[in-house]
Structures are given as structure tokens and as C-alpha cells.
Amino acid sequence: MTDWTDPDTFAQALEQVETKEKGNCFEDFAEGDVIEHDPGLTLTQFGNEQWMGQTLNHDPAYWRTDAAEARGYDEPPIHPDYLTAATLGITVEDLSEKGGYFLGRTDVRFPEAPVYAGTELHVESEVVNTATSSSRPEYGIVSWRTRGKDAETGEVVCSYERTNMIPRREPVATDGSGAAATEADDGPDLPEEFITPDGGYFEDFQAALEDADGENAAVAYRHERGRTQDDVTVAQLPLSTLNTAKQHHNVDVMSESPSGDIVTYGDVTRSTALGHARSDEQTWREVGFDDESFHTFVAVGDTVYAFTRVLSAEDNASSEQAGTVTFEHIAFNQDDEPVYSGTRTAEIQKRSN
Numbered sequence: 001m002t003d004w005t006d007p008d009t010f011a012q013a014l015e016q017v018e019t020k021e022k023g024n025c026f027e028d029f030a031e032g033d034v035i036e037h038d039p040g041l042t043l044t045q046f047g048n049e050q051w052m053g054q055t056l057n058h059d060p061a062y063w064r065t066d067a068a069e070a071r072g073y074d075e076p077p078i079h080p081d082y083l084t085a086a087t088l089g090i091t092v093e094d095l096s097e098k099g100g101y102f103l104g105r106t107d108v109r110f111p112e113a114p115v116y117a118g119t120e121l122h123v124e125s126e127v128v129n130t131a132t133s134s135s136r137p138e139y140g141i142v143s144w145r146t147r148g149k150d151a152e153t154g155e156v157v158c159s160y161e162r163t164n165m166i167p168r169r170e171p172v173a174t175d176g177s178g179a180a181a182t183e184a185d186d187g188p189d190l191p192e193e194f195i196t197p198d199g200g201y202f203e204d205f206q207a208a209l210e211d212a213d214g215e216n217a218a219v220a221y222r223h224e225r226g227r228t229q230d231d232v233t234v235a236q237l238p239l240s241t242l243n244t245a246k247q248h249h250n251v252d253v254m255s256e257s258p259s260g261d262i263v264t265y266g267d268v269t270r271s272t273a274l275g276h277a278r279s280d281e282q283t284w285r286e287v288g289f290d291d292e293s294f295h296t297f298v299a300v301g302d303t304v305y306a307f308t309r310v311l312s313a314e315d316n317a318s319s320e321q322a323g324t325v326t327f328e329h330i331a332f333n334q335d336d337e338p339v340y341s342g343t344r345t346a347e348i349q350k351r352s353n
């Protein structure tokens with residue numbers, strides 16, 4: 001009788017059987033397709049606190065009832081970074097489990113009303129674009145519009161458009177223009193002066209922008225904190241959002257990949273950098289994010305730092321206690337290489353209150 005657990009026999013069996021594959025390839029997506037994602041999760045206080053604690057998002061309004069009430073919330077709400085990561089995590093099984101690269105995301109938006117623990121998240125995505133990658137014939141580029149809804153009320157609590165490179169079943173011929181394209185390098189074109197706001201209130205950002213106005217200057221600075229990536233941030237946090245991308249938890253497969261190792265979930269990298277930035281400001285409310293890109297891999301042992309440029313400050317927030325500020329945040333590693341960049345619009349508390 002065959003002993004299936006005899007190592008030689010088993011190795012031969014493994015070679016001959018079919019693998020039941022997970023995930024979809026580029027060819028499986030067509031513009032207009034709507035995909036309802038089966039995994040849903042209940043946003044819990046534990047999940048929220050785990051995410052915020054590990055990414056250094058320590059804004060008291062998300063941790064303490066009195067601080068939450070002072071912000072107009074009934075109780076500490078779900079943090080928008082955890083909400084975004086959970087909305088995306090749920091989609092991975094259908095959209096990107098096959099592998100490839102998370103290229104970018106834009107138009108990330110949250111409603112004014114806070115989301116509380118206990119909300120059950122249901123997520124759907126629509127394919128909005130499919131394109132050939134001219135630099136990588138073995139991949140195609142797919143964009144989806146994703147909406148995370150409160151299952152009970154149907155209200156959209158988080159939405160965004162995201163673009164990934166997705167493996168093809170069959171590589172296609174391309175003109176190779178992407179790979180051949182080179183940009184003329186005229187050297188860095190930076191302003192002469194860098195201005196740091198005196199504090200983290202709306203008026204501080206406004207004053208710093210006024211100082212820079214008409215000068216060859218930018219309001220730009222770095223944040224001191226860094227967070228070295230470990231097993232918790234690289235593997236545990238994405239799995240806690242049901243993100244099944246092998247990039248984050250299968251060292252065996254990833255040892256053969258360009259990174260050679262498991263890599264940090266893009267939402268962990270950006271949330272960590274945003275946590276550093278928020279620790280130097282009086283955040284009132286997150287409004288949204290645009291033009292987010294992930295420039296290179298972050299792996300266990302890499303340290304995530306943050307750099308901020310203040311782009312605008314307008315006195316038009318949803319509350320009189322705050323003003324609206326738009327930032328560009330750049331996350332970078334211990335070798336000063338950018339790993340993430342994106343613009344963020346947030347309401348920032350006024351000093352006068």
C-alpha cells in the first residue's frame with residue numbers, strides 16, 4: 001500500500017497534483033464589473049486600538065471618552081486609517097491576492113459623521129480601468145473604485161480609487177516604451193528656505209504659509225519619530241484586516257520575489273508616517289487623501305520616518321473650531337529613500353478654542 005507521507009512519494013505527489021489557486025489574474029477583470037467582497041468584518045475597539053497603537057496614532061480623541069466628547073463624538077470612533085486599511089484588506093482576496101504591486105490610490109474620502117466600534121463593514125469594488133503595462137509584459141494595470149459601507153444603514157463610510165499591477169496568465173507583447181523611458185535629470189529644484197510652523201494649530205500652518213508667500217520658500221519639515229518594522233506590523237496588522245496578500249505573511253514564496261522577503265502593507269507604512277506627522281499637529285478630523293503612491297518596498301527591520309510639506313490652509317472647515325489644511329506627506333526609510341507619498345486634507349484645531 002502506498003504510504004503517502006513517505007517523503008519521496010509525497011514530493012512526487014506534490015509535483016503531479018493541481019494547485020487550487022487563489023485570487024484573480026488581469027484577464028479576469030473587465031471594466032464595469034462589480035465585485036461584492038465576501039469577507040466583511042466588524043470594526044472593533046480592539047482592532048482599532050491595535051492598529052492605532054502599533055502605528056503610533058495616539059490622538060486622545062480615539063482613546064479617551066472625554067477627549068472624544070470634546071471633538072463632538074459620542075465615544076472614541078474608529079480611526080480613519082484603520083477604516084481605510086480594513087476596507088482595502090477585505091478586497092485583497094478578490095482583487096490582488098494573486099500578487100503584483102499596489103501602485104497607488106486617490107480620492108480617499110470619509111463622511112463627516114464618525115464611525116463607531118460595532119459597525120459591520122461590507123465592501124464592493126467596480127473595475128474602472130484596465131491597461132497594458134508597457135514596462136512589464138507579465139502584468140496588467142487595473143483600477144477599481146471601492147466603497148466600504150455600514151452593512152446596517154448602507155451608508156458609505158470610506159471610498160477610494162486604487163490601482164495595482166496584476167499578474168497576467170499570459171504575458172503580452174508591448175512596445176517597451178515604459179522600460180525605455182528616461183527622464184532628463186536637471187538636478188534638484190528646491191526652494192532656498194524651509195519654514196517650520198511654530199506649533200501644530202491651524203493658525204501656525206496659516207502663519208508659516210504667509211511667511212513663505214512670495215519668497216523662494218516652502219513650509220516643509222521632518223518628524224523625529226521612526227517605527228522599525230517587525231512581525232507585528234508586517235504580518236499581524238494586515239491579517240487583522242483580512243488582507244490575504246502573500247506579500248505580508250508568506251516568507252517562503254516571497255524569498256523568490258524581487259523584495260526577497262515579506263513586506264509591509266502599504267496602509268501600515270502610510271499610517272505610521274501619518275501617525276508621526278499627526279503627533280506634531282492638533283488634528284480635528286480627517287477629510288481625505290489623494291495621489292497616494294508606494295515608491296519602494298518596506299520590510300522587517302526597515303524604519304519608517306515622515307516628512308511633511310504644508311500646501312494650503314483655508315478657513316472653511318466643517319466646525320468653527322478648526323480650519324482645513326492640505327499637506328503632502330512623504331514616508332521614508334533609514335536610507336532616506338521615499339517609500340510613500342500622498343496629499344492629505346485634514347481639519348486642524350484652531351488655537352483660539
Ligand SMILES: C/C(=C\C(=O)O)C(=O)SCCNC(=O)CCNC(=O)[C@H](O)C(C)(C)COP(=O)(O)OP(=O)(O)OC[C@H]1O[C@@H](n2cnc3c(N)ncnc32)[C@H](O)[C@@H]1OP(=O)(O)O
Binds near residue numbers: 263297
Ligand atoms: C499587496 C499590497 C496591497 C494590495 O494587495 O493591493 C501592498 O500593500 S504591497 C506593499 C506596498 N506596495 C509596494 O511595496 C510597492 C512598492 N513599489 C515599487 O516597488 C515600485 O514602485 C514598482 C515596482 C511598483 C514600480 O516601479 P517602477 O517600474 O519604477 O515604477 P513606474 O515606472 O513609475 O510604474 C510602473 C508602471 O505602473 C504605472 N503606474 C504607476 N503608478 C500608477 C498609478 N497610480 N496609476 C496608474 N498607473 C500607475 C506606470 O505608468 C508604469 O506603467 P508602464 O508599465 O506602462 O510604464
